[in-house]
Amino acid sequence: MCQLPKRLPSIILCTVLLLLGGCWNRREVETLAFVTAAGIDHAALPGKIQVTVQIAKPAALAASSMGGSVLERASWLVTSTGDTVFEAVRNFSGQSSRRLFWAHKRWLILGEELAKEGVEDVLDFFARDGETRRTAKLAIVKDGKASDFLQTESEMERLSSQAYAGILENSSIGLSTVVDVDLHHFLLALASEGIEPVAVRVEVIDRLPDVDIRGQMEQRFVSSAPRITGAAVFRGPKLVGWLDKQETRGYNWVMGKVESGIIVIEKPGHEGKYVGLELIRAKSEIKPEMTDGKPEITVKVVAEANIGDIQEMLDVTDTKAMVAAAERRMATVIANEIGLVLHKTQLELASDILGFGRAIYRKYPKEWRNLRETWNDQGFKDLKVKIEVQTRIRHIGLDEIGLPAGR
Numbered sequence: 001m002c003q004l005p006k007r008l009p010s011i012i013l014c015t016v017l018l019l020l021g022g023c024w025n026r027r028e029v030e031t032l033a034f035v036t037a038a039g040i041d042h043a044a045l046p047g048k049i050q051v052t053v054q055i056a057k058p059a060a061l062a063a064s065s066m067g068g069s070v071l072e073r074a075s076w077l078v079t080s081t082g083d084t085v086f087e088a089v090r091n092f093s094g095q096s097s098r099r100l101f102w103a104h105k106r107w108l109i110l111g112e113e114l115a116k117e118g119v120e121d122v123l124d125f126f127a128r129d130g131e132t133r134r135t136a137k138l139a140i141v142k143d144g145k146a147s148d149f150l151q152t153e154s155e156m157e158r159l160s161s162q163a164y165a166g167i168l169e170n171s172s173i174g175l176s177t178v179v180d181v182d183l184h185h186f187l188l189a190l191a192s193e194g195i196e197p198v199a200v201r202v203e204v205i206d207r208l209p210d211v212d213i214r215g216q217m218e219q220r221f222v223s224s225a226p227r228i229t230g231a232a233v234f235r236g237p238k239l240v241g242w243l244d245k246q247e248t249r250g251y252n253w254v255m256g257k258v259e260s261g262i263i264v265i266e267k268p269g270h271e272g273k274y275v276g277l278e279l280i281r282a283k284s285e286i287k288p289e290m291t292d293g294k295p296e297i298t299v300k301v302v303a304e305a306n307i308g309d310i311q312e313m314l315d316v317t318d319t320k321a322m323v324a325a326a327e328r329r330m331a332t333v334i335a336n337e338i339g340l341v342l343h344k345t346q347l348e349l350a351s352d353i354l355g356f357g358r359a360i361y362r363k364y365p366k367e368w369r370n371l372r373e374t375w376n377d378q379g380f381k382d383l384k385v386k387i388e389v390q391t392r393i394r395h396i397g398l399d400e401i402g403l404p405a406g407r
Helices: 008-020 058-065 085-094 112-117 120-128 146-150 160-174 183-190 245-255 316-349 356-363 365-369 372-379
Strands: 032-042 049-056 075-082 099-101 107-111 137-141 198-206 224-235 238-243 261-266 274-291 294-310 384-395
Touching (some): 049 085, 049 146, 075 085, 075 146, 085 120, 107 160, 112 137, 245 294, 245 316, 274 316, 356 365
Parallel strands (some): 137 198, 294 384
Antiparallel strands (some): 032 049, 274 294
């Protein structure tokens, strides 16, 4: 029996082998084109939608797994236009001898200009179609088009959609400076009370040739590369702005989605020297209260870390004092990052992506009725938010310590 690993090329190859064994929904595998990513933009013609799909080449993937050429791209890019996404998808029939098969689509990517005008109609096709999966990641291209992003390549992966997934996973688990959002959770937030949706923020980075030791330009196989960092902020179905890396980690602190990461603080008592802290555990809580008829929110964060590196030797005679001071500085960094996302979302973007309205709605449904209509513009903007951070450094690299948590 074919085992299905997590890596997409292996999944596609296993699917091909399974389908070759007989008839699957009356379609032979030779008639299918496996879509791994799709991009949606405004077309050059006014009022038209452009759909770009990345189609895997099973033969190229199979050759790669058996030691074939690493230079051959393992996918095609095909573009079609129409008045709607549905029509554009149907129009692929005139360009391909194979029918698009959407079950392996891992990414749905939208251009910035299209997202600013609203994504509801565009996403309707993917929400309705039974073959597409809502687990596909939803991304918005900052300062660019989806078709341009799909043309980026990776020097380490044969399939660029696989590279996107690897970058997102590493950034999410290792840094917590991105959001990991699929189509299902975006649509859920879009339809929910008191919370606005976010999406993955992606960019196209030009790769310039390097200069070798002889002063000659090296030839690069990849001319542009993908970057995934930060978050795209929506208000309803329209893109209204962006979060950078620090603001995004502030968002993740509030939402309880910080899995790991690094915090660098100045070493207590040693100006210009630094301590690198590795986050190992974090949790958060959003607590709404009504005071004199007005809502207030308390965000509580508890975080634990180990010392990853430290400049200059550690003075073991003063370890406890240094650790307590480091915990306080760590708490300050976390509170500041939360403050950044509060300022951006409350005062600049007027979009409650943090779900404070949802927390109020769940605890005070009657009071929420009077707040909901003007929530983003008034209630959320004027909302008093208290930040409480509790930190603990568990290991300093020499021995386990048991100290009271700093604040």
